[in-house]
Amino acid sequence: MQRDRLPTIDMATVAVVPGEGLTDVFKSLGVTAIVSGGQTMNPSTKDLLQAAESVASNKVIILPNNKNVVLTANQVQSLTKKTIEVVPTETIPQGIAALLAIDYEADLNTNVELMKKAKSAVKSVEITRAVRPAKLDGLEIKKKQAIGFLDGKLMSVGDSVPEVLKKTLSKTDLTKCEIITLYYGIDTQPEEAEQVSASLREQYPHLQVETVKGDQPHYNYIVSIE
Numbered sequence: 001m002q003r004d005r006l007p008t009i010d011m012a013t014v015a016v017v018p019g020e021g022l023t024d025v026f027k028s029l030g031v032t033a034i035v036s037g038g039q040t041m042n043p044s045t046k047d048l049l050q051a052a053e054s055v056a057s058n059k060v061i062i063l064p065n066n067k068n069v070v071l072t073a074n075q076v077q078s079l080t081k082k083t084i085e086v087v088p089t090e091t092i093p094q095g096i097a098a099l100l101a102i103d104y105e106a107d108l109n110t111n112v113e114l115m116k117k118a119k120s121a122v123k124s125v126e127i128t129r130a131v132r133p134a135k136l137d138g139l140e141i142k143k144k145q146a147i148g149f150l151d152g153k154l155m156s157v158g159d160s161v162p163e164v165l166k167k168t169l170s171k172t173d174l175t176k177c178e179i180i181t182l183y184y185g186i187d188t189q190p191e192e193a194e195q196v197s198a199s200l201r202e203q204y205p206h207l208q209v210e211t212v213k214g215d216q217p218h219y220n221y222i223v224s225i226e
Contacts, residue, residue, distance in 0.1 A: 011108055012055035015063040015095055016043055016073075019215035022092060022183060022222075029099040032057070041217075042068050045075045052076055052084060059083045059108045061115065065095040067152065083108065087115045090152060091124035092183065092216070093224030123172055125150055125223035127165050130157075146220070161188070161220045162196050166203075172225060174204055181224040183214030188221065196221075 012032035017023050018041070023034050033051045037043035052060045060082055064073045067090040077084040085108060089095040101118035102111055126149045130141045137154040141147060148156040148168030156167040169180075180200060184193040190213065197211045214222060 010057060011059045011061065011104075011111065012052075012057035013061050013063065013099065013102070014048065014051045014055065015099070016048075016065050016069050017092070017095075018217060019186060021213040021215035025096065025183075025212060025214075026099065029096065030102070031063075031099060037066075037069070042066065042072065045072050045079070048073055048076050049079050052080060052082060057082075060085070061108070061112065062086045063089045063095040063098055063115075065089045065092050085112045087112060087119060089119050091126065092214075092222045093122050093124040093181070094119035096224060097122040097226070121226070123151055123177075123225040125165070125168050125221070125225065126219050127161055127168065127221040127223075128219045129161075162192065162199075165196060165221055165223070166199070169200070169223070169225075174207065174225070177207065177225050179208045179210065179224075179226045180204075181210045181212060181226075183212050183216065183222040183224070185214055185216045185219050185221065187217075193221075 014033045015026050015031045016035045016037045017026050032055045035043045035047050035051045062073045064070045070088045073086045087098050089098055097118040098115035101114045130145050130147050133143050134141045139157050141157050146158055146161045146164040148164045150168055150171055155171045156164050158164045182197055193211050197209045200209045
């Protein structure tokens with residue numbers, strides 16, 4: 001009689017992801033387990049540990065996908081007998097780039113290096129609204145204004161989300177890029193996202209512009225630039 005058992009795989013991945021649309025994206029890229037979370041709802045070490053313990057492999061790579069989750073992820077290593085590696089992704093685009101870089105015929109250490117290299121090659125833009133007035137990086141921000149970050153650094157402020165997105169994108173050299181992917185959030189209308197991407201195609205005809213429903217809270221847009 002054959003006993004049922006969990007299939008074992010040589011390596012598993014655990015990613016922290018906000019929103020149903022982005023969860024679908026990560027699943028389509030082969031992530032083994034998802035921990036729901038992100039800005040303002042960071043998962044605990046326990047959440048990440050449970051996810052790492054739930055997968056069939058003894059070798060686990062964690063993708064925090066948020067700078068506030070990197071330290072939490074690092075704490076998992078000392079709490080389990082499994083081999084845990086953290087690729088310190090600070091944004092969703094970095095996490096996606098890291099997953100795409102996996103070579104399933106290579107060993108764990110090689111993959112960690114491939115993923116770290118891939119995450120560093122992608123630029124990330126995040127557009128949200130200010131929850132309170134502030135002065136940051138020399139910019140005055142009013143409550144509820146749209147604010148744009150490029151790789152974690154505040155780049156532009158304004159009243160219109162699409163305009164702040166365009167302004168933030170203009171701060172990087174797009175002539176050397178090929179693909180822009182817009183992941184639009186739960187509070188963003190699909191029609192607006194399509195208008196923004198059409199406008200970007202017109203402005204940057206050499207670029208391939210893709211629009212994906214991300215459903216992430218708090219961020220109107222998360223943008224990957226490759």
